[in-house]
Amino acid sequence: xxxxxxxxxxxxxxxxxxxxxxxxxxxxxxxxxxxxxxxxxxxxxxxxxxxxxxxxxxxxxxxxxxxxxxxxxxxxxxxxxxxxxxxxxxxxxxxxxxxxxxxxxxxxxxxxxxxxxxxxxxxxxxxxxxxxxxxxxxxxxxxxxxxxxxxxxxxxxxxxxxxxxxxxxxxxxxxxxxxxxxxxxxxxxxxxxxxxxxxxxxxxxxxxxxxxxxxxxxxxxxxxxxxxxxxxxxxxxxxxxxxxxxxxxxxxxxxxxxxxxxxxxxxxxxxxxxxxxxxxxxxxxxxxxxxxxxxx
Numbered sequence: 469x470x471x472x473x474x475x476x477x478x479x480x481x482x483x484x485x486x487x488x489x490x491x492x493x494x495x496x497x498x499x500x501x502x503x504x505x506x507x508x509x510x511x512x513x514x515x516x517x518x519x520x521x522x523x524x525x526x527x528x529x530x531x532x533x534x535x536x537x538x539x540x541x542x543x544x545x546x547x548x549x550x551x552x553x554x555x556x557x558x559x560x561x562x563x564x565x566x567x568x569x570x571x572x573x574x575x576x577x578x579x580x581x582x583x584x585x586x587x588x589x590x591x592x593x594x595x596x597x598x599x600x601x602x603x604x605x606x607x608x609x610x611x612x613x614x615x616x617x618x619x620x621x622x623x624x625x626x627x628x629x630x631x632x633x634x635x636x637x638x639x640x641x642x643x644x645x646x647x648x649x650x651x652x653x654x655x656x657x658x659x660x661x662x663x664x665x666x667x668x669x670x671x672x673x674x675x676x677x678x679x680x681x682x683x684x685x686x687x688x689x690x691x692x693x694x695x696x697x698x699x700x701x702x703x704x705x706x707x708x709x710x711x712x713x714x715x716x717x718x719x720x721x722x723x724x725x726x727x728x729x730x731x732x733x734x735x736x737x738x739x740x741x742x743x744x745x746x747x748x749x750x751x752x753x754x755x756x757x758x759x760x761x762x763x764x
Contacts, residue, residue, distance in 0.1 A: 482557040503548040507557050514542035514642035515647040525547045525646045528563040528639040529592050554584040567591035569616050582663040589667045593674055603629055604681045611688050633682045640675035716749030
């Protein structure tokens with residue numbers, strides 16, 4: 469895809485799954501060797517380099533399907549920014565590409581490499597921010613359900629949210645490292661310096677939002693664990709009391725169950741007498757435990 473930004477600047481976007489796109493990048497004389505290597509590399513690790521006046525990087529974004537906008541799959545967006553050209557490439561469809569096209573159709577103007585990079589990272593940030601806000605809404609809904617006491621969230625649902633937030637944090641942390649690497653490179657063109665610094669701060673703020681949602685989720689999980697532990701302790705407490713109450717009666721019945729001579733209460737009313745003794749010992753145990761504060 470070719471986007472004409474103005475009379476002097478162009479934006480080329482390639483699908484690396486297409487053999488013709490790869491051949492064009494391999495033979496593009498206007499791209500420095502390092503830029504061509506980064507655009508065609510098979511690895512997807514987020515990284516950055518400045519080669520021959522071209523600022524290049526690999527960033528992560530969420531892939532999309534034709535019928536699903538938000539997926540959990542992470543794809544690599546490859547970027548090479550030159551003074552009169554920006555080249556982006558991907559192997560699978562990414563969510564940020566739709567946002568870039570939408571903004572250009574709505575009249576967004578790109579007057580140079582700084583504006584193109586700002587538009588691209590802005591779209592990528594917006595795509596991730598949409599996912600973060602959706603996860604924040606899910607956490608708040610789960611928290612409300614927990615506080616209301618009906619339909620509390622399950623551990624499996626919270627684990628899915630936590631896994632997604634951790635994924636986003638890794639993406640944003642890697643992107644921040646990329647832009648810090650560009651900031652510290654002495655060969656970075658001066659026209660991009662202020663834009664790179666601004667975008668680095670934007671990614672840092674977005675990562676802070678994701679970490680805030682992660683902290684809120686952690687508090688909710690702690691509350692759920694505390695409630696579960698209290699319920700377990702209460703059940704164990706009741707079970708212990710029941711065991712203590714029944715232990716004397718069990719001892720009495722065990723004693724009268726021995727096949728030995730001279731057992732008491734062997735007359736006609738022996739069973740009632742033995743039952744009375746067992747009940748009496750249980751009552752005595754109850755009164756003793758109550759005097760010690762085990763019962764309210």
